[in-house]
Amino acid sequence: MNIIESLKWRYAVKKFNTDKHVSEKQLQTLKEAFNLTATSYGLQPLKLIIVSNKSIQKELVAHSWNQPQVLEASHLLVICVPKEYTINEVEKYFELVKQIRNTPDTILEPFKKFLKADISSKSQEELFLWNKNQAYLALGNLLTVCASEKIDSCPMEGFIPEKYDEVLELNKLNLTATLVLPIGFRAEDDYMKDLAKVRKPLTETIVEIS
Template identity: 70%
Template sequence: MNIIENLKWRYAVKKFDTNKTLSTAQIEILKEAFNLTATSYGLQPLKLIIIKNKEIQEKLLPFSWNQQQIVQASHLFVICIQDHYTSKEVENYFQLVQKIRNTPDDIINPFKKFLTAEIEKKTQEELFNSNKNQAYIALGNLLTVCASQEIDSCPMEGFSPEKYNEVLNLNTHNLTAVLVLPVGFRATDDYMKDLPKVRKELNESVLEIN
């Protein structure tokens, strides 16, 4: 399938086949896709938690509005952001730039100074909201890559971040859960599987200015 056909094939799975599991190679593709996601200034203020443990998935179920995809899925992805974000992340980023690109200080320093000031002038709430927006970019990227690989998924906002943080012990890693993505393979008896996709006509959703 080409990418448009893949996207037409994709839907938010309501029931996963519990007998099917993603391969190690498929998980590696999704990990790489997450890591290659575009983020503001390339700072990557995100972390992906990958869970393949039915006991943990069961523990998270009551904190996910009892959506059964949480336990049915081959793997459960949890996209997180840092609970407390500082300009230290800028320092870490530019150390990586120098390591990979060997960029001279006189080229790096002006941009580094700008980004440091941008972060330091914002409140933690502003930084949290900004970084949470980056998580949605990563989610969209993962959905597209899943579709391209014919891996099923179901993006979720309906869960308790506080309880996820508690069960997964995320606070000790300065992380908080913001989005959930069960991945796997659709069940043959998922009632949504063969329903036509409902979308507006292109001329309703796209405005071209010439």
């Protein structure tokens, strides 16, 4: 299946097959895909929480507008961003650059100075919104990789972040839940399974300037 066929195959699953589970190999692919997601300046201000504990998934249903996919899914992926973001993350990033690329400080210092000044000039609210935008990049990447791997999914914004933070004890990690992605395999009786995908024609969504 090529990538366009895979994207046509994908839809937001309304009912998962509770007897089928994502394999460890498939899960590893999703972990690596998440880690390879493009982010602003490569800072990766994101964490992925992977939940496969059915008791916890069941508890989270009530905090997800009672959407049953949260429990039915093989795994529940929760994309999180820091509650507080500081220039310490910039320091850690450049240490990693030095470690991996062996880039001299003389080359890194101007960019490092710029990033630290840029982040220091922003409020925590501005930094949160900036980081939240990165979470959407990760979600889009995961959706595409899921489709490519024939893993079903259902992206969700409809949940109560504060309750997720409480249940998953994310405050201890300086994290807050931003987006939720149940993954697994579609049930044969999911009413959405065989419906035609509804999309505008390319002439209405694409503008070419030459």
